[in-house]
Amino acid sequence: MNYYESKDLGKFGGIGKFKPELAKKFFDYYNEATGTDGALTKREKALIGLALAHAKQCPYCIDQYTTQCLENGSNPDQMTEALHVAGALEAGMTLVHGVQMHNVMDRAGA
């Protein structure tokens, strides 16, 4: 038993079993935002999705967006750089809070 089975990804549409009108709104929005060429290409959107999937550590999204990146022509170098952007931001988000640490230390006269 594994909580995350890749075949479960295919059941995502089943979220509309209840409150289907909300599911429809979500999927229409999702498909429009991620699956079309706009000011960003689908390839660029897939790389953003891949980075976010890793930052949020969603196995379904990692599965989906790895495939999306490949099917939109990205290569391992580009996909890995996207992960490093996410990783660098995660690190930066931790370290920038050092400002708060310093503020507290200053207030304490330390």
Added chain:
Amino acid sequence: MSPPASTSASKAEYDTRFDFQGALDRHRLELKPLALETLQVNVTKLCNQVCRHCHVDASPKRTEQMDRATVDKCLDILEANPSLRKLDITGGAPELNPHFDYFVSEARTRGKQVLVRHNLTVTLDGNPQTGDSKEYLPEFFAAKGVEVISSLPYFQEYFTDKQRGPGVFAKSLESMRRLNRAGYGVDGSGLVLNLVYNPVGAFLPAAQPDLEKQYREELESKHGLVFNRLYTLTNMPIHRFKAQLRQIDGYEAYMEKLVSSFNPAAAQGVMCRSLLSVGYDGRLYDCDFNQMLSMSLGGAEPWTVFNFDLSKILQRAIRFDSHCFGCTAGAGSSCGGATV
């Protein structure tokens, strides 16, 4: 979103789930033969490479070769049928057939457009069985005005070598350089070099125009190489690629992906409607994939180049099976790339 199945299914279950004729029926599509434009001749299964996606199972150990009598019969057919404007020579590495140069020269003499499925590296590797050099090929192609169609699975080393073997990317670039020097892909030369992309794994090709743009920018800026068009092809779930899918437990998921991506517009443009495939022994097939699956035309009495009957061929029922979903997924796939 295609879930991989956890258990293997029976052939009967596959036939139901991956029923191509059923998909055509549901979309009220009847794919009848159109005017025959291309004779695609597979002259050998011998190849200097062993690519892991190869639907021919070609390798340096294969010995199947079309003989001179069969080549001559193909030339007779081309001459006798003006609608057959194109001769598309494939393999294996077709240049490794001993009658290849003769075949090309004679077809050109008969005014036919000749396309060669050229793997690039054979120019440098030569014949793996005889050791004969093939370094004359770029100049030979140029002298005969052949259209060269070359596999280059990606514009970077990693994907290309993963699919076609270590060192193939570097050799492919060197071979392209020689083709460019002979005028291929160069504006105004009239010599056409088209490249072929196919995915390195179990996923569909990117959009052909987008990928062509990336190929053009990368190959020109990093390697100073030029080409005319990029064709994107979908990997066919047969032979070596099917074995690879089985290894990664991905056959069913890949088939589900192809089935769910069925595109009626792509189905209308499938190449088997205007192309006839010839095996090294002269047998006739609807396409090179059917050829490799031994789905020959004519049943108990096979149709061959030696009993060629155009009117029967144009009235035939094209033989379809589950692998045909590979030609109808997404933007479609054919020997000339995407079909929509």
